[in-house]
Amino acid sequence: MRASDEIPGPPPADSIPAAYRLMKEVKKDLLGLVLAAFEEYGDILQLRVLGRRQVLVRSPDLIREVLVGQAKCFEKGKDYTSRRKGLAKFGGMGLLSSNGELWRRQRKLVAPALHAKRVASYADAMILAGEEAMADWQDGSVVEVDRAMMHAALRIVARTMFSREIGAEADVIGEATHALHGMLEANNSAWTLLPDWFPTLQRMREDRAVERIDEVVYRLIRERRPTPDGPVEDGGDLASMLLSAEDDEGARMSDEQARDEIVTMFIAGHETAANTLGWAWVELARNPEVEATLHEELDRVLGGRAPRPDDYRALPYTRAFIEETLRRWPPAFTFLRTCVAEAELGGYRIEPGADVSLVPYATHRDARHYPDPERFDPARFLGEAREARDRYAWIPFGGGPRVCVGNAFALMETTFVLATIAARYRLTLPEGEDVVPVPGVTLRPSGPLRMRAHAR
Numbered sequence: 001m002r003a004s005d006e007i008p009g010p011p012p013a014d015s016i017p018a019a020y021r022l023m024k025e026v027k028k029d030l031l032g033l034v035l036a037a038f039e040e041y042g043d044i045l046q047l048r049v050l051g052r053r054q055v056l057v058r059s060p061d062l063i064r065e066v067l068v069g070q071a072k073c074f075e076k077g078k079d080y081t082s083r084r085k086g087l088a089k090f091g092g093m094g095l096l097s098s099n100g101e102l103w104r105r106q107r108k109l110v111a112p113a114l115h116a117k118r119v120a121s122y123a124d125a126m127i128l129a130g131e132e133a134m135a136d137w138q139d140g141s142v143v144e145v146d147r148a149m150m151h152a153a154l155r156i157v158a159r160t161m162f163s164r165e166i167g168a169e170a171d172v173i174g175e176a177t178h179a180l181h182g183m184l185e186a187n188n189s190a191w192t193l194l195p196d197w198f199p200t201l202q203r204m205r206e207d208r209a210v211e212r213i214d215e216v217v218y219r220l221i222r223e224r225r226p227t228p229d230g231p232v233e234d235g236g237d238l239a240s241m242l243l244s245a246e247d248d249e250g251a252r253m254s255d256e257q258a259r260d261e262i263v264t265m266f267i268a269g270h271e272t273a274a275n276t277l278g279w280a281w282v283e284l285a286r287n288p289e290v291e292a293t294l295h296e297e298l299d300r301v302l303g304g305r306a307p308r309p310d311d312y313r314a315l316p317y318t319r320a321f322i323e324e325t326l327r328r329w330p331p332a333f334t335f336l337r338t339c340v341a342e343a344e345l346g347g348y349r350i351e352p353g354a355d356v357s358l359v360p361y362a363t364h365r366d367a368r369h370y371p372d373p374e375r376f377d378p379a380r381f382l383g384e385a386r387e388a389r390d391r392y393a394w395i396p397f398g399g400g401p402r403v404c405v406g407n408a409f410a411l412m413e414t415t416f417v418l419a420t421i422a423a424r425y426r427l428t429l430p431e432g433e434d435v436v437p438v439p440g441v442t443l444r445p446s447g448p449l450r451m452r453a454h455a456r
């Protein structure tokens with residue numbers, strides 16, 4: 001096994017001016033830099049900045065090692081677990097941030113509520129959100145697609161979680177997600193070096209957002225379960241399922257843990273789905289032949305009516321279209337593990353403390369798995385083409401034991417929202433409009449994403 005020092009990569013940026021130059025380049029074109037680095041150094045490489053090292057991997061076999069084969073050696077690091085600067089500040093010790101025994105127990109309690117069989121019962125809420133999104137559109141109107149998709153995705157999580165209108169309360173959680181993203185994006189700025197007690201504007205905004213989330217979510221929990229050990233009001237929704245789920249010893253999760261799981265699902269599930277839908281509309285507008293095939297499927301299956309839950313299986317092309325959108329524009333374009341026990345990747349030793357990043361954006365643009373990777377082609381996700389590909393060449397939802405617990409939900413909601421709207425409207429981009437990817441916490445299309453609606 002070779003030493004980790006030998007992992008190839010660009011020369012270290014070990015001085016302040018060199019680190020500053022690198023930051024400027026990253027700001028200009030992070031995605032381009034990462035793709036170029038993999039081309040130059042291969043499937044495993046390391047970046048060294050001011051004494052810190054980050055290992056990046058691209059190939060399906062290395063990804064499988066991190067997520068499955070040696071998963072015990074790689075955990076969620078402080079970007080997730082820190083209550084000061086990490087996701088845990090908002091989502092607490094929900095599934096996205098927890099590790100070890102807590103994660104194992106919670107995953108078992110939460111997963112049944114989001115199982116593929118169970119999510120079909122949420123389809124009505126998904127279709128309804130699609131209908132509402134276009135309720136005030138007319139032939140020829142210009143619509144802000146990114147806002148509309150964000151709103152639809154938020155409503156879907158809110159309604160499936162609480163099975164009643166929680167309009168204003170959902171907005172509180174939506175705003176909090178934006179505050180969280182503000183925090184994670186600001187983590188790269190010099191302000192975060194200030195001591196914890198120093199009240200920067202960003203920190204005050206975060207604290208306020210957390211207080212407001214707590215107010216709303218604890219109230220909704222107590223409506224359902226007035227005392228922690230008492231009976232649960234069964235609304236047939238996600239929240240009731242979480243609150244009544246019992247572990248092997250018959251114990252239920254505390255109000256605090258339930259709050260963390262609920263907030264985590266809002267955070268993990270709404271902006272990711274909204275961005276996928278935003279990109280879906282951009283790709284439909286850019287690819288007329290693909291659009292024609294999608295319309296043909298919708299017209300044949302729906303014949304002009306709104307979708308119904310049992311149409312899902314009859315829309316394979318629409319679903320493949322969403323899968324191809326997730327290939328080109330994975331909302332989680334990179335995600336991180338921290339090494340907690342010595343591991344081996346690609347013949348190199350990885351030591352505890354090392355950060356390892358998976359980069360779906362690069363894996364999904366690797367011509368070895370996706371010939372002509374810049375071409376948008378849903379057929380990659382149909383029939384043999386799909387079967388022949390390595391499972392770990394498509395990782396928009398991660399993989400292994402920590403695969404996105406909402407993946408069946410997410411595929412269904414994006415398919416239904418797109419199908420509901422595309423059955424009635426085409427959206428076009430204004431002449432010369434150049435939509436580019438913005439790599440923030442998630443990979444979103446540059447906005448405001450204004451498109452023109454045409455009645456079909």
Ligand code: HEM
Nearest residue numbers: 095096268269272273332335396397398402404405406410
């Ligand atoms: C297109 C939409 C979505 C994308 C692209 C996405 C992506 C991901 C990814 C990549 C992970 C794994 C992160 C890692 O291993 O570090 C993840 C985990 C997770 N996602 Fe999603 N997600 C989406 C929608 C949803 C939805 C709708 C929900 C909930 C309703 C959800 C809830 C979660 C949770 C709770 C986890 C943590 C699972 C665990 O570690 O056990 N996600 N998601």
